[in-house]
Amino acid sequence: MTTSTLRIASWNINSVRARAAIVGQFLDDALPDILCLQETKVEDGSFPHEIFTSRGYAHIAINGQKMHHGVAIISRVPIIEDQRHDWQANGEARHLGVSLPGGVRLENVYIPAGGDIPNRDENPKFGQKLDFIERMIGWSGALDVPTILTGDFNIAPLECDVWNHKQLLKVVSHTPVEVETLARLQAAADWVDLGRHFITAPERLYTWWSYRAADWTIADRGRRLDHMWATRDVAARATAHRVHRECRSWEKPSDHIPIVTDFAI
DNA sequence: ATGGCTGGTAGAACCAGA
Numbered sequence: 198m199t200t201s202t203l204r205i206a207s208w209n210i211n212s213v214r215a216r217a218a219i220v221g222q223f224l225d226d227a228l229p230d231i232l233c234l235q236e237t238k239v240e241d242g243s244f245p246h247e248i249f250t251s252r253g254y255a256h257i258a259i260n261g262q263k264m265h266h267g268v269a270i271i272s273r274v275p276i277i278e279d280q281r282h283d284w285q286a287n288g289e290a291r292h293l294g295v296s297l298p299g300g301v302r303l304e305n306v307y308i309p310a311g312g313d314i315p316n317r318d319e320n321p322k323f324g325q326k327l328d329f330i331e332r333m334i335g336w337s338g339a340l341d342v343p344t345i346l347t348g349d350f351n352i353a354p355l356e357c358d359v360w361n362h363k364q365l366l367k368v369v370s371h372t373p374v375e376v377e378t379l380a381r382l383q384a385a386a387d388w389v390d391l392g393r394h395f396i397t398a399p400e401r402l403y404t405w406w407s408y409r410a411a412d413w414t415i416a417d418r419g420r421r422l423d424h425m426w427a428t429r430d431v432a433a434r435a436t437a438h439r440v441h442r443e444c445r446s447w448e449k450p451s452d453h454i455p456i457v458t459d460f461a462i
Numbered sequence: 463a464t465g466g467c468t469g470g471t472a473g474a475a476c477c478a479g480a
Contacts, residue, residue, distance in 0.1 A: 211479080212469055236479085238470065264470055265478070310480050313464090351480070368464065370480060407480075408467040418464085422480080452468080452480085 202436070203274070203462040204229045205303065207423060208444075209349040209405075209453035213237040213269070217248055219447045224252055227441060227457055230273045231297075233305035235349045237267035244269070262290040268305050268348070270295050276303070284332040285309060285325055299462060301431055306333070306348040315372040323369060326351070330378045337385035340428065345460075346388060347425040349453065352379045357399045358421035370420060389432035391425045391458050396438065404440055405453045413445060425458045434461045 206229035210216045213234060224232065232254070237244070241261045249257060254271045258278040261267035267290050270276060280294035284306075291307040309326040317324030337346075352375045356362040365371040383390065396402050403419025410416060427435060437459040444454045 215469060236469095310478085312478095313480085364464085368480080405480075407465070409463085409465045411466075416463090420480080449468095 200461050203460045205231045206455050206457045207233040207347040208455035209235040211236050211451040232271045233347050234269040235307035237261050237269050260290045260293045266290050268293045270305050284329045302342050302344040304346045308351045310351050311369045315369050334382050334385045340386045343428055343430045345427045350424045351422050353420040354379050357401050360418040388426040391435050391438050408452050423456050436461050
């Protein structure tokens, strides 16, 4: 029996068209077999397929909409798209699920940011974010297939996932109610957090830095908002995980960086 | 210094992101 490596990447790209140059550079450098994108910000009819097909990524599944959100799965290996959940029940394009060769499922999700105020009465977007995750909890509890769940979760759960735990306790992405809700999602399918499996707490690990800092590297005020989770059976086959911090310094960067996991399949 | 910027879309001293 032959074992080979399947390399899966996830990146909130903040517009796939604005990132045409550096997404190609990332693929050429990191050589993933599959790339999950979030915030493609493009309708399906205008998706820039040629960036990917010219590099041998012949299999592309897209769930986009005008202006905002949008997800895509770009692959060198055959994928079969079979699900697109609307976990916010409002029509936004935030999920895409595919089956991989061998029967493993890959789920790409863009969880809502949730607005500024961490209170669902004053800020409906915060309630929508929590409700989105509650629907994911229901879905997770019924899973019966080896599954990888990746994307921009918009929550940094651990103290070492943010630059300052105390200062961020009331900032959406690190509030106790979000962290508690994400913990119940993780428990619902016994998901393994592969980022923290390989880069263990309390080591700092971030995947996002605000555009507003003149030099993001000086204060290093990051958050770990992007995640790669897997059910136990698939997690046992994960061999490496890394984040591509260098991409944050490339020309016209996204504010998120790619995360990459290798699986022995 | 948690918004100081960025992208899309309209054609706005907009909106949204996190």
